[in-house]
Amino acid sequence: FNGAPQWNFVAADETESVNITYGPFSPKHSGNAMGGVIDIKSREPVGEEWALQTTGWVQDWEVFESEGNAPGYKTFFAHGNKIGNLSYYVFYNRLDTQTQPTNTTIDNSLSSAGAGTAVTGVNNFIDPRVRDSIAYGDDGEENSINDLFKMKMNYDFSPQFKLRGMIGFLDRHRDQLNVNNYIRDANGNKLWSGTLNFNGKDFNVSESDFNVSNQDKQDLLIGLGVSGKFGNGWKYDAVLSAYDIMQDIARQSDENPDSPAFDRSGRITQFADSGWQLFELRFDKDKFLENPDLSFEGGYHYDHARLKVAQFNTTDWEDSEIDDEDSSFRNSSGGQTDTHGIHGNLGWKFAPKWDVQIGGRVESWRSFNGFKHESATETGEQAKRDETAFSPKVSLVFKPNDNLDLRFSLARSTRFPLPEELFENVDDLQNNSIASPGLDPEVGNHATIMVGHYKPDSSTQLNMFFDEVTDTIFSDQDITGNVTTSTFVNIDKVRTFGVEFVAKRRDFLVSKHDIDFNISYTNAEIRQHNSNPSTAGNKLPRVPEWRAKFQSLYHITDRWDAMVAGRWQDKAFGRIQNDDILEGDGGQDEYFFMDLKTTYRYQNVNASFGINNLTDESANTGPHTYPNRTYSIDLKWKFM
Template sequence: MRVISILGSVFLVSACIKAQAENNEEQLLIISDGRIKDTSVVSPSSRISAQELQSISFNTVEDAISHEPSVIVRRRFIGDPNGVIGIRSSNMFQGTRSMVFADGMPLHYHLQTRFSGSPRWSLVSPAEVAEVELIYGPFSAEYSGNAMGGVVNMTTKTPTKRKVILQGSLFSQDYSIWRTDENFNGGRAFIAYEDRFEDFSLHLSYNHLENDSQPQTQYNAGIITSPTANARTVSGGFNGSNEFGQAVIYYADSGPTNAVTDLFKAKFTYDINNLKLRGSIAYEERDRKQDSANNFIQDENGNTVWNGLVQLDGQAFNIRGSNFQNRDQDRNSLLSGLGLSGDISSTWLFDAFYSNFRILDDSEVRTGRNPLDPDFIAQNNAFRGRITEFEDTGWDIFDIKFGTQELFGNPSQRISLGFHVDSYELNIIADDYNSIDNIRPADETDGDLSSGRSDSGGKASTLALFAQYGYTLSEQWDLALGLRYEDWETKDGYSGGNTVEDRTESGWSPKFSLGFTPNDSIAVRYSLARALRFPIIEELYRNDGATSDGSVFISDPSLQPEDGIFHNLSFEHTLASGSVKVNVFYDVVDDVIFNQSTRTDIGSITTSLPVDEVTTKGAEFTLQQQNIWGSLLDIRYNLSYIDTEITKNILNPEIVGNDFPRMPNWRSNLILSYPLSDKFKMSGSVRYASDSSGRLDNNDTEENVFGAHDEFIFFGVKANWQLAKTTLLSAGVDNIANEQAYVFHPWPSRTFYLEATHTFGE
């Protein structure tokens, strides 16, 4: 069935090309980003342009949505590969409930979850972005249940003439916590060549980013109430508390993480009569090192103590030597896509797009102990080191969509139809090794895939059909109906050397939306949708035995799809140069898949726990206004309230009534921009979020400590100086007040940045 469906879709594309060749006198309407009109009609949305993005720090592409309503991106530092995203009722560790596209190419990483499942933001450079649109909720049949939170659609700039663009940035973070008091510095360089040759446009670019982060982990240990005679007397630690309010001693931090990214990219468009062919290929090399752990503890002779039982001021605690591992990760990946859009007739359009993503090389090496630890060689010889690799990992996705705004010659009716097929594969190979200097080559496995005790992986695929119908009932009333069918299949699953039975699931997702526009400036709409979010490969199959640091990951191959009902009532008032919007939403999701980690004295345990039911009530207010009150001041402001509660859980009834983890009740963002002259513009920004819990039991209530999820308010300022038509200088500061706050890991402290852009050929 899948092969027949794909071949049928290819035939339809061929038929479209033939029909267009016979009817090329009609005006072309391209849906090059793969969207259909009803998606933005039935769904709440927010847009931000490239010009508006100049008002905030825009060092990496995920910064583009950092100030948008009901959105959180946990970017821990500039260059962070783990910039997980949460939208509305989906928290930042539920990345499988959000979708991210750039010109129709998927950047979301629906192979893994939690921090490993963050979108591949770095496959797009900030200088490429023309506009970003956020679509909230799964109210359109165009998108799968992975849009339970929402969809991020980025549109990049299309070359119009020959240009060479040079851009350089410098940034510096002032960090001082515990025994680390340093400036962590980095920079970014971008060069692009763009050209237009009649019907053909070309973009070639290279983006290099290198940065040192603040220490991401702070190590602590619980106090042992009965010290033993074997405990060595030490100095240098700090008394404090953990996220549960328990007394602990902080004895180290992880030191900086050095992140280096190189992105090579080529894009083209080619107009063929009234068709548009588009293609893109992005190759990324990423290297991440952590080899400068900051150990606070010294013995009576001034020697660093790397592990064992010690006592500080009569308080005994254990130092875990595995915390001081050196880590080195190399990751090379390739994302390519090819699309074709155009008219089928005077009223029908189509858009077809194929994308392919492959991890070419991804390996992480962890030593057993720190090389300065006297037990370093012995621990590595005891197979305490670890290498983790990805093999045969990636995806293939094909979409074809058809749409018309005039069905059967009736301009009051519209319809969109589509077909989707995807195929995902994940293979994680995790082995011990006995020497940091003698690691087996990445292509030499210990037998077949799935033979190792911690190897895991498998395949998952989906075939989907959708229809979205709209009918203009009158000048004031509009009705939209949608239906999506999905057929999901897993196969070749394995976990720790054990194979897992194949599975198939299917389901229907109906959509309903009713709009009322009493006049040209006011619009009211109610949207209702069901959505199914099927488990991903890691949630089903990943089972790690105890690693060198004692950590364990336990998945569940029997997980059922998340099944949710979503409501949204929107009010919009259009202003002369802006708008005011209010959204009220209510979501109920059954069989919620949540990956939670619990830290223990010997490591951490991560499980995929299904929660029977989670209910969300929320509201958003947004104001966007240019030249407010007749002045030159522009404003973008939003305020969100979200109450996400566990309302049913048979397995553990004690958590019923608790807040769902990592979901602040309040979020608010403000951007103000004011031109001081024709060439000089000042902007100020504020980001706020209330505190939250990181656990289902809500027991992590301590504030401003490692592991907490704190309330924060971050102030930023930016200045743009248009030195010449071709030259722009920018400077700014984020977190001006240097507020210390944690999102389990520490948020960035005060960060300065400077950027210059020069264009040849303007």
């Protein structure tokens, strides 16, 4: 989504802490917190500092009938300082990378008519839906360059008023020009279209299956915030931020440049007048109503999001502009949403070892100016919509001693649809996206029990959770032949329960050995789906029942560390019909990835070497492949 979090605007070097909260149990977070909240706090420089980092990596890949290697590198430079009451931090990051092919061109609607031209080079297999399929190409390596610049400043006028600001600019270029065609005729020549035959099985190929593409995108993120103290112990924090897609133009050809039919025609997809704005005001007081056992926090939230996407046919896919005479309108769609929210939370320590948190969030949401036009002269809008929601929260905490923490939480939450889910319609050559302007908001009831034991050298945590969500917004995909069609639907009721165990140990078994481990079980079941009743009782797609991770770190010396880590999850379904029962291209595969890394530190320099996916395991998530074995080297110099 164009409105998704922009993680790369926060550098690892400026991160002070990361706090992960599971579930929508805090009133200060909207219903988007159903899946959890990642709260990243960035630090302020306390003096002059410089950082320079460069990282390089390469992976060998193999996808059906093609293979190659995918190199990449990242360069990071940062400088910060604190001069009197002013502190600033600037960084520049360049990411230049190449990926393995992530999509395979497949026909899974074969026939045995025997009318096609005999070919070789393709791959005949049974897909996860147990359909006889032929893979005859892939999208090749994707090359991308991302240049990111960010500057932030803080000025302390007084304890009552602190001002902060941030600006970030991201420039991206992506191209996919090396599309692979596996098909060969009897003379070894490539074929680009027609009805073809492999081992008695006919399949259909079109010129557009091998099209090439590129994209240029520029994003601007601006933020301004103030914080400080009122009288009587009240503290406040206010932030205003805006994210604007300054340019997003994706181009694709109708045919492959190597094909005799190539005539430079193609399509242009442009996002314009898209982005979001947000305002957040929060205030809190520890001794509420002058009672040391009471605390209060509350605030106001506003967000506005807008989306507009248009597509054009063009006679020159690379050089034409949308307002040229040789470009013609194809379709456009878009719309806007906004949300007003008020939240409050009262904390009460009603006994020495007990406290309770009671709060709620009231929200008013609307969608407006929605449209879908199939001609340049078409006008008209979709119906405006308004929704309101109240989400109560309660949490009971018992701390029998300094090390043990027991917590029981209940919450209701409402997640309103995003503009991409409501308005974005894209008619691509192999990928069609159909918006759903009538989507209902998700409404969830959530419960969790957490038991935690914390000591300086160890921590253990057990979480048990239960969710029941009505009108779950689900991205439903259908892959037929070589065309993927995606749309958003409401699933009437989804019920989820599970348990997670997390453990961290320092000096585990032997001195200087640290280990982190977690394992989780999740049972997510579709309980009711009126538009497709036969799916009731099925598993919710893309949610594996079992996941586990571990990280074992050994401090060889004070300067030298060695780490081994592993990630495992079992097979999941990718479709609400649960008919993708096999693994492979188009499935949600089971995998186990092993990673190795060693780091050496000398004064202000860190050097590390790593291997991801050590055993070179192949796995798919839908039509995409995970990276194969990847080698990386990292050098970092830092002066503070």
